[in-house]
Amino acid sequence: MTQPSITRSWVASANGHSDFPLQNLPLGVFSINDSAPRAGVAIGEHIFDLQVALEAGLFDGVARSAVEAMRGGQLNAFFELGRAARVALRSRLLELFSEGSTLRGNIEAQGAKLLPLAADCQMHLPARISDYTDFYVGIEHAQNVGKLFRPDNPLLPNYKHVPIGYHGRASTVRASGTAVRRPKGQTLPAGQNEPTFGPCARLDYELELGIWIGPGNEMGEPIAIGDAAEHIAGFCLLNDWSARDIQAWEYQPLGPFLSKSFITSVSPWVVTAEALEPFRTAQPARPEGDPQPLPYLFDKRDQDGGAFDIELEVLLLTEAMREQNLPAHRLTLSNTRYMYWTVAQMVAHHSVNGCQLQAGDLFGSGTLSGPENGQFGSLLEITEGGKKPIELASGEVRKFLEDGDEIILRARCARDGHASIGFGECRGTVIAAR
Amino acid sequence: MTQPSITRSWVASANGHSDFPLQNLPLGVFSINDSAPRAGVAIGEHIFDLQVALEAGLFDGVARSAVEAMRGGQLNAFFELGRAARVALRSRLLELFSEGSTLRGNIEAQGAKLLPLAADCQMHLPARISDYTDFYVGIEHAQNVGKLFRPDNPLLPNYKHVPIGYHGRASTVRASGTAVRRPKGQTLPAGQNEPTFGPCARLDYELELGIWIGPGNEMGEPIAIGDAAEHIAGFCLLNDWSARDIQAWEYQPLGPFLSKSFITSVSPWVVTAEALEPFRTAQPARPEGDPQPLPYLFDKRDQDGGAFDIELEVLLLTEAMREQNLPAHRLTLSNTRYMYWTVAQMVAHHSVNGCQLQAGDLFGSGTLSGPENGQFGSLLEITEGGKKPIELASGEVRKFLEDGDEIILRARCARDGHASIGFGECRGTVIAAR
Structure with missing residues (x-):
């Protein structure tokens, strides 16, 4: 049930019955066609490639440090940063993907990518598990x-x-x-x-x-x-x-x-x-x-x-x-x-x-x-x-x-x-x- | 009891009652004065610094690859190489440290180091333990x-x-x-x-x-x-x-x-x-x-x-x-x-x-x-x-x-x-x- 008070996303598939609406923004590690695994966030039926977005300059400050910690395709260093890094990244992703965001153009203009989740994306373990x-x-x-x-x-x-x-x-x-x-x-x-x-x-x-x-x-x-x-x-x-x-x-x-x-x-x-x-x-x-x-x-x-x-x-x-x-x-x-x-x-x-x-x-x-x-x-x-x-x-x-x-x-x-x-x-x- | 048939080392402390005679050559990871941990081998009352020896050109072929795999101060990659790497390294170390070795001069001339075990050497875990x-x-x-x-x-x-x-x-x-x-x-x-x-x-x-x-x-x-x-x-x-x-x-x-x-x-x-x-x-x-x-x-x-x-x-x-x-x-x-x-x-x-x-x-x-x-x-x-x-x-x-x-x-x-x-x-x- 879509409720009018809930912020919607301009990513159409994130609204309605998706596991991954704007309010979720789960993090994971994926690869495409045997490329090196890298971090992404799921939104609707898409993965937002965080490494590409980082290089496109879409993150600053703590959010930037958070995504930088994901380099190497494992979230351990990001997990180590704790709540502040998660909150800053979440806050920036909400800005980027909210309906009516003035940043939608930025994302597209700067070559950042929304990849279809279903197609070629291979998901990996998000972190190296010590114990x-x-x-x-x-x-x-x-x-x-x-x-x-x-x-x-x-x-x-x-x-x-x-x-x-x-x-x-x-x-x-x-x-x-x-x-x-x-x-x-x-x-x-x-x-x-x-x-x-x-x-x-x-x-x-x-x-x-x-x-x-x-x-x-x-x-x-x-x-x-x-x-x-x-x-x-x-x-x-x-x-x-x-x-x-x-x-x-x-x-x-x-x-x-x-x-x-x-x-x-x-x-x-x-x-x-x-x-x-x-x-x-x-x-x-x-x-x-x-x-x-x-x-x-x-x-x-x-x-x-x-x-x-x-x-x-x-x-x-x-x-x-x-x-x-x-x-x-x-x-x-x-x-x-x-x-x-x-x-x-x-x-x-x-x-x-x-x-x-x-x-x-x-x-x-x-x-x-x-x-x-x-x-x-x-x-x-x-x-x-x-x-x-x-x-x-x-x-x-x-x-x-x-x-x-x-x-x-x-x-x-x-x-x-x-x-x-x-x-x-x-x-x-x-x-x-x- | 020292037996005449057993090969002795020119490292005097390796002969007699040492835990670490020429026939042992155990591997470990050590550091001195908070330097980065690195691999070494124990002989008598000394540690032979394998990284310094590598840079001094004392290893070739499989033995060289074995020591190269120890870079980073963890033996995991060396362990992964298996028996052949261990045997080649052991064989070269026996050559270097046997009594009468013509290579003793090489070691000293090339600046490779025998460090006193007891003094400042801090020992570490030899490997990252996954499980x-x-x-x-x-x-x-x-x-x-x-x-x-x-x-x-x-x-x-x-x-x-x-x-x-x-x-x-x-x-x-x-x-x-x-x-x-x-x-x-x-x-x-x-x-x-x-x-x-x-x-x-x-x-x-x-x-x-x-x-x-x-x-x-x-x-x-x-x-x-x-x-x-x-x-x-x-x-x-x-x-x-x-x-x-x-x-x-x-x-x-x-x-x-x-x-x-x-x-x-x-x-x-x-x-x-x-x-x-x-x-x-x-x-x-x-x-x-x-x-x-x-x-x-x-x-x-x-x-x-x-x-x-x-x-x-x-x-x-x-x-x-x-x-x-x-x-x-x-x-x-x-x-x-x-x-x-x-x-x-x-x-x-x-x-x-x-x-x-x-x-x-x-x-x-x-x-x-x-x-x-x-x-x-x-x-x-x-x-x-x-x-x-x-x-x-x-x-x-x-x-x-x-x-x-x-x-x-x-x-x-x-x-x-x-x-x-x-x-x-x-x-x-x-x-x-x-």
Whole structure:
């Protein structure tokens, strides 16, 4: 729904139902025809090439420094600059692209470019990821998975005190569109004592919010929760592909390892903290009887506005569905409100022992399931570990993912009086094990 | 014991009992007086500055390319070149530094430098670590720790099938000598249901072998065990500092996180695979009743010579001991022969799901305890979780580490007919929590 009070852009495709209206302006790294990757901003159905715009003299002052920091086709140095650089760049981009901007002519006259997003643009990871941490703050998911193992006592005693997380594999994080090779590994067949080796038979997706870290901290210097927001650059969608059979056999006592490290997919556009500002909301009150967070995890401002209202969606498209021209099957419709801990709490916890965060670090939220059928963020939950297959319009059934299946994550924020923004897609198609 | 058949060096301090005889030639990155970090090789009590030697024209061909790859003060690109580059460089260094070398004059005439190791040289991490993985292949440690929790069944069912490992934190790996700030965190006091927050009270060391990865693999392309040795550049000592009280409360269900990520120390010299060649040994036969490794983890050549005979030592020096001029107290005397899995098995396992390894990745072996008293690689084992404090010559007792305590790791390889080589030290002193 277009609202008259919302500023429109002269880029026609940015108005209406685009993921990338004037109010979003997400940053990413792209290339065309094997050219060197470079930074751009998405607007409507276009990418605005920031390097060309820089050379055309369209940026001054802090905004100019911000774009200069993107040289080399990685946003790490830009993330390191923090909020002031993001705000200055955003402000200049709003000037350039607002409807009626007197600068429209400048852009065109100076040879700056709006490239069509769909056509030849290849999207890359926006940053070099030094460390990737996967949290577990989706309490509905933790309960759903816990129930499969411990029906009477699904959550472990630490869950409501500790924002549980673990180190993930940074080297295999990939941008949306990268094929997902089915992993091989050890699994323990039901009722057996000896493992076998072969392709994963229980391949799953996990719907997560990704968080890009901005300025880091020195080793030994924790980030106070009141300062945590200054260390968050932006957000994406993250699919924590999971091999459930490998996971079940390997994960004791040190946690998931090869069951996750074959690939993690992210949507390539960094939706900035500023673009999400209108969609902040209070952290839901903890249910009666839940403990209060320890002081290092508590900040009044964070409790009042540190959560986000972002609708999350997962779609499945099988090879047969593509052949029959059927629409994708919606597996999940969930929301970031199901996070038991805020992003600021994750940052404060991660660094409280002195652990160093660095610009370009990536966090995953953990799977964000809701409490109801239709809101579950993984097939493990939807099919109850394979016991309740789902039926598709193609006549197929699925317990877990088959070769050729494509998983598509989407996200959308909407609020009265504000332009609705999206995240772009995070897609991945399963290909056969080697 | 100096053996007449072993080639000596004209660098006098390299003969006799040095960690760094002519046969070692470990590589590292150093700086002097805040100059830019650059690559060097240790010989006796000196560092040979490889950048200066390169400019002096002392290297040709493959050896020259090897040293050129070290520009920028990180060994990643050199590691990526693999065995041929290491061998060519080693061969040239042997020529340059052998007793009676006709090139000694060249070195001196061309202004190449031998710098005193002890004085002003500051050692750095040898490479940018993309990912750090900590394994758990010290079976005696796994059994000792398992016994504290499950006296009748210390090893989990997967242990003898899976080279258990987990992702560690790369950003806080530091070179020997970096102070170890005592971390703060959540712990659950005995008999309580609610955690408290404060400085770690059960700070521990873990004695590990570190492994530097050479050429990597593409995502989706496992490294066969027969090829694994080609992907290993060298070795170091690694102290996986551990906060036992934080670990006990946080580690379920996803593994250790803040209990380890505050710092990991490594010895700064990369002892190459070639230098360790004489100290290779057969993997000890598995005890009767143990399962055979699955085929992807089995290679005859690896079983016959893929283990190492390296003596490992841990020393403790408290502030009072330093003041009283007492010698360091030996906590551990162990050996790399207590690894249940070889380094090649770790590489094959890590990549079997398609996980990408990259040059400069770091592996830890896991704590390498032996079966006997005096061989335990952590205080958790030595004091049985704090129940049996150790007594020191200073009159002090220790259950876990106190502020001011320094832990020193050393390693030594010896074999008849070969020069004995060492690893240099991995040191760290505990400082008070902030």
